[in-house]
Amino acid sequence: MYEDFILDKAYFIKVIKDLAEMIEENRDYLTGLDSEIGDGDHGTNLSIGFREVMKNLGQWENENLTVIFKKVGMALLGKVGGASGPLYGSMFMKLGEPAHGKERVNFKEFYEMFKSGIEAVENRGKAVVGDKTMVDALRPGLNAFTEAIESGEKPEKAFGTFLERAKEGSQSTIPLIARKGRAMRLGERAIGHMDPGSASSCMILEVFYRNLLNYKKNY
């Protein structure tokens, strides 16, 4: 089943464009979350990064998926800075590796992409679940995705589980004290606030998901 479910370059290009749009729409919301327990720039940071991506995307469209995501990641890494720059930069750079230089991937490879990207975030930031970071959304989400794949769930359903568990993970950051990132120095005062990186992670996954649901219809 997974081998027959093919996602082509158009899907990924659309996702990247939608990511840029989504970030603009949520810029002030994410920045607002980061004002509570960080330095009030998470949305701004991502906006700066994705504007750079959009400036260059046209030139990358002829490349294969591995190269495209590497370029996206490098743009984020190069333009964003801060914590989310290297983290999302690494994530997107590694996202394309399982595509092995191809222009389309099957769903199994699609799953491998997220595995590869999320592991890169963990390697870069050294955060674990419970530290009140984006890892609190990404790791449980990915674990659920893995299980769903292993038990042979339908693609849309499997990714839906991924997103749902990521959202739960993001919600679960609210009562936590932070052990990584700027919020770390807040101690008890971080309690009651959602981690902004976990929120943006869910929004990013949601863009992939929305396009997945629309995929059959459009192509």
Add this chain to the structure above:
Amino acid sequence: MYEDFILDKAYFIKVIKDLAEMIEENRDYLTGLDSEIGDGDHGTNLSIGFREVMKNLGQWENENLTVIFKKVGMALLGKVGGASGPLYGSMFMKLGEPAHGKERVNFKEFYEMFKSGIEAVENRGKAVVGDKTMVDALRPGLNAFTEAIESGEKPEKAFGTFLERAKEGSQSTIPLIARKGRAMRLGERAIGHMDPGSASSCMILEVFYRNLLNYKKNY
């Protein structure tokens, strides 16, 4: 009549104390007027000056009127600065001269005191009526006082005229363009605002007047 109307040191000391109190009460009002067309400090300036006067008045009370007013004027001159420091400083320094080293004055001498003080303001600032300064209150007021004295008005009535005409003069600054002081550079934009120095001048005269009316009763 004027020779028999004697104002003693107690009157003047009381006036000085009331002046200090009046300035505190009107500090923010005068500063507000000065915000419109100046630099928003006229009340503050006078407050700084009269606080210095009050700090030292106890030590001066054994002196004669000439010395007391000289000290008041010097305190204003020394502590206020700006435009109103030299102007009111000069006025008070000269106010006591017609007392010729005495501890009490008759009403004629009292009149001479204001003549001497107001001329000092004019000499120092070189403003004439219509320039939109304190002179617009003081000069017409003094002229009316002079006429009242010459036509033999009762003391209280004569001073009442002084004050009334000064107030009219102060009102008359409202439609004017300024030709002296900070407001000078405002051109048309000074129109519609009362000159703060003319306002404080009236308030100062009013304190003398109020104590004059109460004078018979108290002493």
Add this chain to the structure above:
Amino acid sequence: MRRLINDPYNIVEEMLEGFCKAHNKHVKLLENDGRVVVSKKAPVKDKVGIIIGGGSGHEPLFLGYVGEGFADAAVIGNINTSPSPEPCYNAVKAVDAGKGCLYMYGNYAGDVMNFDMGAEMAAAEGIRVETVLVTDDVYSSTEIKNRRGVAGDFYVFKVAAAKAALGYDLDAVKSAAEKANANTRSMGVAMSSSTLPITGKTIFELEDGDMEVGMGIHGEPGVRRTKIEPADKVVDEILGYILPDLPFNEGDEVSVLVNGLGATPLMDLHVAYRRVAQVLEEKKIKIYNSFVGNYATSMDMAGMSITLMKLDDELKELLDYPCDAPYCVIK
């Protein structure tokens, strides 16, 4: 009020105490007058005494420019208010080295009255004191002699102080100051008022998001009040007043001062400076050197002014002359 103060009636004295302690290698308070900041080197033998001053609240203006190669003394008034005559006179007594003294300050009626009285007191003792009023603010009047002094103070003081440091006599020092003033033009924009410690309120109202081009550093009204415009547009408008006023022409060489009024970040000042440099380049006016920062402020006022001084060889030499003051070190 977002200020860090104690009793507002003591603020000037407390500032001066702190200032003279913090910068005790450069300056001290005059023993007999708490409103006179003098250079530790003053009086300097055979040198004309350089005395600057005015109301406080414009720091580092005046007192920050007292030191070797710069002013010998600063006379400090209350906030936004000229000092009184006595300290003006005491400053002369403290720094005169027999060659007379030069008073320099911004052209405000109150300052003129008080400093003139100080000069009269000095004259009565046979000390010659001359005065140069700074009149750089182009928008404040069409007649140059009626214009007020703003950040151009910095250039006029610097030039005259260097001339004095080189040993010239009072007439020469005075004409250097006059020359600097004649070649200096400024104009500013305010985006907020400043807070007066005694009232705890701003001098005037300026709504968040509004600006006033041409406003003076005491909040004197300017050209017009409008929504804050892009930095480049504001710079262009200001230069539109400054450049034709002198005028500054193609081929001229200038020093540029982009001055912050207190609450405007260095970031914004450099954004504005960038545009100044672009415009001058277009007009083929050469920038000799530049100063960007808080040189003449209005406490916590948000805003900026631009000052240009047209240079010749003499002004360049005097501007570059080394000095060592708490807020201006030139090697």
Add this chain to the structure above:
Amino acid sequence: MRRLINDPYNIVEEMLEGFCKAHNKHVKLLENDGRVVVSKKAPVKDKVGIIIGGGSGHEPLFLGYVGEGFADAAVIGNINTSPSPEPCYNAVKAVDAGKGCLYMYGNYAGDVMNFDMGAEMAAAEGIRVETVLVTDDVYSSTEIKNRRGVAGDFYVFKVAAAKAALGYDLDAVKSAAEKANANTRSMGVAMSSSTLPITGKTIFELEDGDMEVGMGIHGEPGVRRTKIEPADKVVDEILGYILPDLPFNEGDEVSVLVNGLGATPLMDLHVAYRRVAQVLEEKKIKIYNSFVGNYATSMDMAGMSITLMKLDDELKELLDYPCDAPYCVIK
């Protein structure tokens, strides 16, 4: 928003363009990287390269301290955001003179990630890059290694840069920086937030009339929020945290930095300095020298921080070592 800007997405580039034009005697922008400000003298033969950096919005920190006798390069991030790895690496390539380089910056997670990646890239080419994190903010953590860096940056950078200028090797320069950091303690108070150009809003809300003691320069929460208290009381509270922390003891000699966060007038900083000097005098801690002004800001934030560095002969010599940077000239 009371800021003077153009397109907020270009603000850092525009600032850098203006900065490098205004201070073109001292610095230039790296040709192949618009986020690296390098000294015109760099690379300096036989000298360890001194590289500082971090998010922008703290000017004159970092770029104002690039120049002879001070840093060789500053790497500039977006506002309040660490620079990315590439310019960190490019800075090394630009200033390394064969003796290796020292990265110095405030201890923030984002900066550590990005600078470390830069160092790895340099290491891959055989260039040794060491790092010293500044951790002076006493209230930010009980554990020193977790503390963030604030105005103490200035001291640590200055000391290490002087050590490098004296020709010492990377190990010696690094230990001088570590020694400066180990002897430096800071704490601040904020009375307003700063305005982020892109959102046009303040980072956080702080009501007019309120203050927060212990707040970080990015608005990180502090000890408590309260009505603004008298300056002396605020200073006493801050010193109450700083002095016992090192601790600073009777007989110690210190350098004092009273730093403005951007919108606090020099007047208020000197009022505060006065109290610092009084307290240190009471405690018989000797002040060797002092700095009062905007050294590490948060754009238009109102507030102040106090930094003390305990000195020995070596630190004194390094602190006094001459430098010539746009925002720090020491003769």
